[in-house]
Amino acid sequence: MSAQQSKILAIIGQGYVGLPLAMAAVDAGWTVIGIDNFSAKVEQINGGSSPVEDISDTQLQAAISRGAYKATTDFSAVAQAPVVTICVPTPLDDKREPDLTLLRNAATAIAPYVSNETLVVSESTSYPGTLRDIIIPIINQNKPKDSKSIYFASAPERVNPGDAIWNQKNTPRLIGAIDQESQKRALAFYGSICDAAISVSTPEVAEAAKLLENTFRLVNIALINEFTQLCSTSGINVHEVIDAAASKPYGFMPFRPGVGVGGHCIPVDPLYLTWWARQNGNKAAFVESADSINHAMPKYVAERAMSMVGANVKNPKVLILGVAYKSGVSDVRETPMSALSDYLKAQGAVVGWHDPLVPVWEESNPVDLDWECDVAIFATNQPGIDLTELFSKGIQILDCTNSLKGQVGVIGL
Numbered sequence: 001m002s003a004q005q006s007k008i009l010a011i012i013g014q015g016y017v018g019l020p021l022a023m024a025a026v027d028a029g030w031t032v033i034g035i036d037n038f039s040a041k042v043e044q045i046n047g048g049s050s051p052v053e054d055i056s057d058t059q060l061q062a063a064i065s066r067g068a069y070k071a072t073t074d075f076s077a078v079a080q081a082p083v084v085t086i087c088v089p090t091p092l093d094d095k096r097e098p099d100l101t102l103l104r105n106a107a108t109a110i111a112p113y114v115s116n117e118t119l120v121v122s123e124s125t126s127y128p129g130t131l132r133d134i135i136i137p138i139i140n141q142n143k144p145k146d147s148k149s150i151y152f153a154s155a156p157e158r159v160n161p162g163d164a165i166w167n168q169k170n171t172p173r174l175i176g177a178i179d180q181e182s183q184k185r186a187l188a189f190y191g192s193i194c195d196a197a198i199s200v201s202t203p204e205v206a207e208a209a210k211l212l213e214n215t216f217r218l219v220n221i222a223l224i225n226e227f228t229q230l231c232s233t234s235g236i237n238v239h240e241v242i243d244a245a246a247s248k249p250y251g252f253m254p255f256r257p258g259v260g261v262g263g264h265c266i267p268v269d270p271l272y273l274t275w276w277a278r279q280n281g282n283k284a285a286f287v288e289s290a291d292s293i294n295h296a297m298p299k300y301v302a303e304r305a306m307s308m309v310g311a312n313v314k315n316p317k318v319l320i321l322g323v324a325y326k327s328g329v330s331d332v333r334e335t336p337m338s339a340l341s342d343y344l345k346a347q348g349a350v351v352g353w354h355d356p357l358v359p360v361w362e363e364s365n366p367v368d369l370d371w372e373c374d375v376a377i378f379a380t381n382q383p384g385i386d387l388t389e390l391f392s393k394g395i396q397i398l399d400c401t402n403s404l405k406g407q408v409g410v411i412g413l
């Protein structure tokens with residue numbers, strides 16, 4: 001069977017996006033080659049140990065033992081696949097601007113192996129124009145001479161790690177391709193994996209929609225974080241206000257305050273938007289303001305926690321409970337708990353942390369829950385944090401998760 005006819009999928013990047021996509025494709029009857037340039041991760045995956053929470057070892061091992069999936073560092077495997085998806089990180093650089101180095105590297109690495117009639121799809125989040133202006137030129141310049149027809153589309157991933165309901169299969173997928181034939185092929189591919197594949201007119205629409213989705217979350221979280229501080233000053237319980245507002249059956253969507261935003265998406269993607277706006281001579285002032293508000297939250301939380309400690313305690317011991325950026329995941333990328341810890345230390349605190357899903361963080365080990373502390377900050381509601389001992393000792397807890405309502409000694413944000 002030729003590469004054009006076979007149901008072989010190559011996925012570049014085997015992380016939070018690429019590995020779940022691989023398993024969804026296996027479930028849909030595809031044979032998947034997961035290509036990643038991090039050899040330790042490839043070894044781990046081929047050894048049957050999943051690096052992401054949403055994929056169990058059992059599911060991974062079953063796919064490997066059936067011969068339906070394998071991971072590799074060898075990009076030449078792309079030559080076997082009529083469909084190639086790119087799922088590599090798109091982070092920020094030191095100036096907090098888009099860093100497409102990994103995406104360019106991935107495009108450069110696959111280009112020599114892209115066979116004629118291959119469909120190349122970018123799932124990585126980026127600003128409008130990334131597929132057309134960056135990925136396509138790299139591949140066209142470096143592809144084999146006889147690969148005359150290559151099809152290109154953008155289908156930004158929307159996965160929400162740790163979500164028990166929404167996954168690759170049942171989350172509708174946006175698809176914007178560079179021409180009709182590419183669109184047709186991309187729709188057929190995603191139609192084989194997802195319940196709904198939605199056509200948009202260009203890759204730029206798909207890329208912009210992804211930025212809008214995550215910017216929508218960023219600004220609404222910022223709004224509620226700011227609103228929380230206004231309520232707190234007046235002694236109003238913000239969660240009661242949010243619940244009350246959410247009783248309106250239309251036109252309102254509840255967001256909750258917290259230590260800030262984290263992970264690879266919400267703090268990052270809106271800055272792709274602000275950068276893109278600047279390139280076009282515009283200014284996304286509203287988004288920049290939201291980013292600043294969220295960035296100020298760790299300082300606000302640190303100050304609130306320190307105010308709960310008696311003035312006579314010189315170097316209070318503060319326990320941070322949950323350091324992953326959200327509940328149910330081990331992901332500490334861009335976690336706001338880093339800034340929280342820094343602000344606490346800057347104010348003279350001795351900081352300990354505990355997170356059942358995170359074994360090591362910022363080159364330090366967690367403390368046990370019997371660690372003697374003056375105040376605790378319940379920063380992320382991780383499963384498996386047992387607060388019985390803290391309650392029995394009468395330790396005050398600043399609850400940033402709205403999950404300890406009504407407990408004695410607990411103060412909400």
Ligand SMILES: NC(=O)c1ccc[n+]([C@@H]2O[C@H](COP(=O)([O-])OP(=O)(O)OC[C@H]3O[C@@H](n4cnc5c(N)ncnc54)[C@H](O)[C@@H]3O)[C@@H](O)[C@H]2O)c1
Nearest residue numbers: 013014015016017036037038088090102105106124125157
């Ligand atoms: N994590 C999420 O919740 C999420 C959700 C939707 C979209 N996205 C987007 O999907 C993309 C991937 O994010 P992720 O969270 O899966 O990242 P990740 O860090 O979990 O995984 C990316 C993988 O790509 C590998 N990699 C990096 N450069 C490579 C290269 N040149 N060639 C081959 N492999 C390479 C890394 O080793 C890593 O294993 C990003 O653009 C992100 O914004 C992420």
